[in-house]
Amino acid sequence: MSAVIDHGHGDHPHGPAPGLMRWVLTTNHKDIGTLYLWFSFCAFLLGGSFAMVIRAELFQPGLQIVEPAFFNQMTTMHGLIMVFGAVMPAFVGLANWMIPLMIGAPDMALPRMNNFSFWLLPAAFGLLVSTLFMEGGGPNFGWTFYAPLSTTYAPQSVTFFIFAIHLMGISSIMGAINVIATVLNLRAPGMTLMKMPLFVWTWLITAFLLIAVMPVLAGVVTMMLMDIHFGTSFFSAAGGGDPVLFQHVFWFFGHPEVYIMILPAFGAVSAIIPTFSRKPLFGYTSMVYATGAIAFLSFIVWAHHMFVVGIPVAGELFFMYATMLIAVPTGVKVFNWVSTMWRGSLTFEAPMLFAVAFVILFTIGGFSGLMLAIAPADFQYHDTYFVVAHFHYVLVPGAIFGIFASAYYWLPKWTGHMYDERLAKLHFWLSFVGMNLAFFPMHFVGLAGMPRRIPDYNLMFADFNRVSSLGAFLFGATQLLFLYIVVKCIRGGEPAPAKPWDGAHGLEWSVPSPAPYHTFSTPPEVE
């Protein structure tokens, strides 16, 4: 621990090092948080531009812009970059910035590892993106990379893809260890577990999920590597292997992974709604237990992604019931947020707008999730655009709006300036309209029979696809406005007080804005 507390020993300067090396060598949780957030935003734009290619091709029937082979690379890279490059690093960035501030810790528990886990990411994604320029093209087997399409039938670049996944996994695991070590060891005196802000709680639980499942992901890609280069037949039927095994292992990682992408957003929204309702969070204790229940259940529902692979009927029933059960703790959360707003004194600044939209639209995604959980009905939904609509409703207004809400909520703390509220509201409304236009019609085309991951479709799907594409272009373009708002806020603006939101609670608001380079070198008092 002394390495942490000693951060500014005697002769060291207390501010950041000058120049570029500040960012390369930094062990400061705020710098690393900033790095993660910028990295995530770049990945968001890159993954988003791939989505624009997809939507442009699907704007009308026929093949016009890209070949099917390249289209598949776009869908694959879009998914991989959004999941591993945009959403997960954004939450790690928020964790780095906010967890120490929220629990009164001077920094993360393992600052050097923190630096390393960030700097693995540019390497991993550099490698991943470079595969697009390799002979045979990049990964083209979907972000779920089912074998044997991703092994026996994969382009040669798959080896680089596997290595990139390994690097991302190592980075995530180290990030998770750091969060757990920080939360369990560095809380200020008096900050008992049941006093922690929900963001800290949800991140603590997320970190355990990460440690549990990232090694499983590493395992499955290693098995692929063995199949491809070392003559094993884990997933090759010709050699006596089992392609379905791949899916079991992948989804044992994959389902907890989707909660890894949403639990921290639950936490952030649980801070923002009380602030702008000027009323304490309803049901704090049940929120903590509901998060725990969701995390537990997330390990026993994986085969709901595999209802049509032909698992025995007993398995089918088990996974159907378990999946339906997840709706209960998820419902508890939603009811608690609504009750928090009930008889509050509400205002709708940008963070609140995003948080309210989060609750509504995430719930819609939960509804379609519940429908997908009904196995016989899933026989009709599975691998259609209905599923695409479902997971974009939980991930875009879920994870991404949660990140936007957090960004606006804490930007004054990070930069010392208020952001431009008028532009932020514009950002919200354009995003809201764009994303609903893009994703709501996907429910319809999915139900009407349009499979996912196809570059061309029958004319009966044409009208809704055009609407989707227009919505997607609107949503995509709007994110450049977000970039402008953030840059503007960093460069200036109305100075932010230590606590810019009158209804806010928590230790992060007890330090000045912008938060000094070192905070809580002596632990604060927690009542």
Next chain:
Amino acid sequence: MMRHPRLGMGLLACSALSQAQAAWDVNMRQGVTEVSRSVFDLHMTIFWICVVIGVLVFGAMFWSMFAHRRSRHPQPAHFHENTRVELLWTVVPLVILIAMAVPATRTLLHIYDPSDPDLDIQITGHQWKWHYKYLGEDVEFFSNLATDREAIGNRAPKGDHYLLEVDQPLVIPAGAKVRFLVGAADVIHSWWVPELAVKKDAIPGFINEAWTRAPEPGLYRGQCTELCGKDHGFMPIVVEVKAPADYAAWLAGKKAAAAESKAQAGKVWTLEELVAHGEQVYKTACAACHQPTGEGLPPVFPALKGSKIATGPKEGHIERVVNGKPGTAMAAFGKQLSEVDLAAVISYERNAFGNALGDMVTPQDILAFKQAAEAGQGMQPGQPQPQPQ
């Protein structure tokens, strides 16, 4: 585009109508089987449950956003828990879910019971076409996309069944319980026909069971729903349900055609005839990867134009087409095409795209090659990878 006999007026008129309206269709289709209707009912039940919950939750939220905004409600309340309410909204959803699980379980058990079929059809997914084999009937064929590549490339108009039309549909008899044994030869595919509510993954090394009982004659269209590579979007499924008598006639016709094509192998072909026929075969079987120009999409799909194999000795060329190249998308066509088709397409490849060898491969050459392979290795030619049995 195909024209189909209008059978079973009522239903078909209905489905034709829904086809026309599909442009702004917002809901799942009810389908035509008992199973598809009970699936549809489940879908609607769970949908309305969600709507009711949504109206309550969002109603409370919107009311709160309106009535409890600061300008109207400056003094916030301070309550932050209520055990009774919290218990209630844990238990009530649980009860609703249990109520929902009952019909879902019933339908699932019904779907999972493929016993006592009247007819077994083996469905095998290939990159990028379906193979249908009528077990015990000695009838099997491939079903390929029939949409014109010009239409896909926007150089020709698109018909109503754009991308949902095939050269040979799967034909089944109305009223019979048909069991599908679903497998795959290369990667995972998934066989889906929405109107029958049948979707089953086709997985190499596995045989999955599914079944349907279509009550009325009709024509039902579907697609592959598991990403299976480049042309995943281009391997549709068409099921034609025929009245039992029509089905029997169709089956007899199929058997006769198979016998005739065997006889054709003995015919003496000229190079022109072979190349002309080979061009047709090339378009359906080879062009998706090697491209109509023969230039391929290197490095995954090599060019045939000037290639070592396609301009080398005949034996090597025959070997590659008949046995394929294991571990790549190059399938073993020995099992998929007739001797005539194989001879024709190989002759075509040796005399097209600027390959001008001037020689030809005859059906007899193919037969001889297959027999030699059989004698030499005691194994089935054209089957380097075990097919799901």
